[in-house]
Amino acid sequence: MITGMRWMGLALVLAIGCGDDDSDPPSDAGADATTEDGGLDGGPGDAGPCPSRFAPVGCRTVPVSSPALPARDGWHNLHADGVNSDEVGVALAPRFAEDWVAEEDTFNVTGPIFDAAGNLYFSPLRPRNGLAMISIDAATGERRFAVEGDGALSGGGTPLVLADPDAPGREVVYLGLYDRVVAVETDGTEVFDVPTGLDSAEASNAVFGLNYLPQHDALVGLAQDGRVYLVARDDGRLLLDPPYSLPGEPSPGGTTALPESLAEDVAVELAPFFAEGDGGADLLSVLLGNATEVANFFSVDPATGTLWIAATAPDAEDGTTDGVSELGALYALEVEDDAGTLTVVERCHASFDGGSASTPALRQDGSRVFVADNVGTLIAIDPDCSEAWRFDIGAQVIGSIGVASDNREIYAATGTEIVSVTDEGSSASLRYRVTPPGPTPEPRERAFNLNLVAITESGIAYQAGVGRELGGQGLPRTTGVGLLDRATGDLRFFTEGLDETVAVMSVGPDGGLYIGNSPLRRAIHRAVYGATASEPLRGGITRFAPDERALAREAVCAGAARAANAAMQTGCADAVAADVEQLGWLIAQARGALEASDPAQASLDAAASALGEGDLAGAQVAFETARDSLWP
DSSP states (O other): OOOOOTTSSOOOOOOGGGOBOOSOOOTTTTOOOSOTTTTOTTSTTOOTTOOOOOOOOSOOOOOOOOTTSOOSSSOOSTTSSTTOOOBOSSOOOSOEEEEEEEOTTOOOSSOOEEOTTOOEEEOOBSBTTOEEEEEEOTTTOOEEEEEEOOSSSOBOOBOEEEEOTTSTTOEEEEEEOSSEEEEEETTSOEEEEEEOSSOGGGTTSOEEEEEEEGGGTEEEEEETTSEEEEEETTTOOBOSSSOEEOSBOOOOOOOOOOOHHHHHHHHHHHGGGBOTTTOSHHHHHHHHTTTOSOOSOOEEOTTTOOEEEEEEOBGGGGTOOSSOOOSEEEEEEEEEEETTEEEEEEEEEEEETTOBOSOOEEOTTSSOEEEEBTTSEEEEEOTTSOEEEEEEOSSOOOSOOEEOSSTTEEEEEOSSOEEEEEEOSSSEEEEEEEOOOOSOOOTTOEEEEOSOOEEETTEEEEEEEEEEEETTEEEEEEEEEEEEOTTTOOEEEEEEESOOOSSOEEEOTTSOEEEEOOOHHHHHHHHHHOGGGSOOOOOSEEEEEEOHHHHHHHHHHHHHHHHHHHHTOOSOHHHHHHHHHHHHHHHHHHHHHSOTTOTHHHHHHHHHHHHHTTOHHHHHHHHHHHHHHTOO
16 A cells, blocks of 8 residues: 555655746656557557467466465455555456546545455545445446444445455455454345454544454454554454554654645545545544554465564664654564464564565465565565565665566566566575657647556556656656566556545556545645646546456456466476466356357357366467467
8 A cells, every 4th residue: 555654655644835846857757658559459569369478387386276365356355455465367458448437436545355246345545425334336336335333433445355264255355454354245235344453533544454464364453553453353352461562662753744735625525425524634633653663564374374564663673762663663472372262473573674565465476475665675575584685675665566477577666667587595686677658748748657567477566656746756747557468578558546545556456547536736736736637536436447458358368367377387286276266267258248149159168177187288289379360
């Protein structure tokens, strides 16, 4: 998540007194972001029927299996999955367009997640309607049902979808708040609504979402004040009493650096989204990490059960015991079971000058953790909390690190660039760095990268914008979303879309791209430059719908490349099994994108049959036949 402390995430340090940056923008800033053929694949310059240059090579990192964990065919948790990989095993189309915007009166600092049928679930931040969670239909954006709040100033965390191991085909959606955990079936039927053991009087503390701990079949919640709670997945019974408290203290109080009159104007812009009297002034403080112990999500290693949490370091480690933590730390916590009584213990932690700048992201097998500090260093951490390597990104990382299952690919985003490196074991090497194109800028505007990336089989999704730079911070006037070639960083497609997110790029099982609108930086843009300088703020959830035939081509192209690689592997049966499972998701995605009568369906049937027989070479041929029947 991009939200974070001054040293954890989006550094909204607005030095208003410095004035506007009137220097000319770079000549290529915001250049036309479409390809020569308007972004359509198969046009001039494309390398045949499969224009994506990405292909898996060798044995992948294997996800840990658990009967409760859903397929990795869409966003099912804040950063896609419990290890915060920001990766899905399905494709995005190389062209998509804004489709609908739903629930526009909500402000969403995290993105939506999906059940197996593609229905969306999200939790608005302190909404006027008092709802804790809303479910909407992916095709129409219409509300399906909602979960009532309890009147506390809470919400904003991402729900979690899990399968029910005792009832095949049944899924349950869980929402973690500070003082309660709510579980509902996908039709809205309540499963439980239970207390967490934390005081409801302090429920304004954010909980960014829940994670799943397979070793104890437990839901884990982490609050802004450093409290950790556990409840049982099946019935919500309290498993940790009292909740665990991290050893750090709040970060320094700091300031939003906004003059009072400007802060008031920003609050006016944001007021329509929030509960009466809540305003938006404190949102700036939270995003800056002022007086905060935790300001990001956390990871669970499903192989060992280790909780990886980025927070403030113990108070004394900054040299002064004064109730304020000047440093940040990455903690490895273990949940121990003593005759049925669970406790949380610290196994180790690594402290950082200035702290960690991102949610901890793990390899799928939990064998390495990736974070970034607040000065632009990407850091690889081994399970014993020792550093494996450091790599200078060159600017502060603005969110969680993307960790791919293939080719040891790692992705970091800054305010201007997307940087991809290869994890070489004891070091890292640069793959590429690119300034992702955005909308066409107006005079005195610059291009900005606004978000971390989403890793898909067909490319890297991103959000970019153009606007003014103020005190070194980009304030977008408008934005858009695009797709980069995963292998090269070259642009594949871009389309405009008005509002920004401070969260993630959520990918649905349908190949759609979804944004939780949280136009904080646009609110500041309008407050500084006037309401006529940009369109009114728009909240809610935005869907960018794929061109379905193009999506089917991408899915079968990805399937052909993955089947071909898997067929050559002889020393990693578990990796091949994971590839076979992923190939099933790609088949389902292509089938869903095509008419039932499309001739390519027969080839997809043949691919599924070949996989069932363990014939990867036959599956490759079937995927290629489907590809050729879909071209052009």
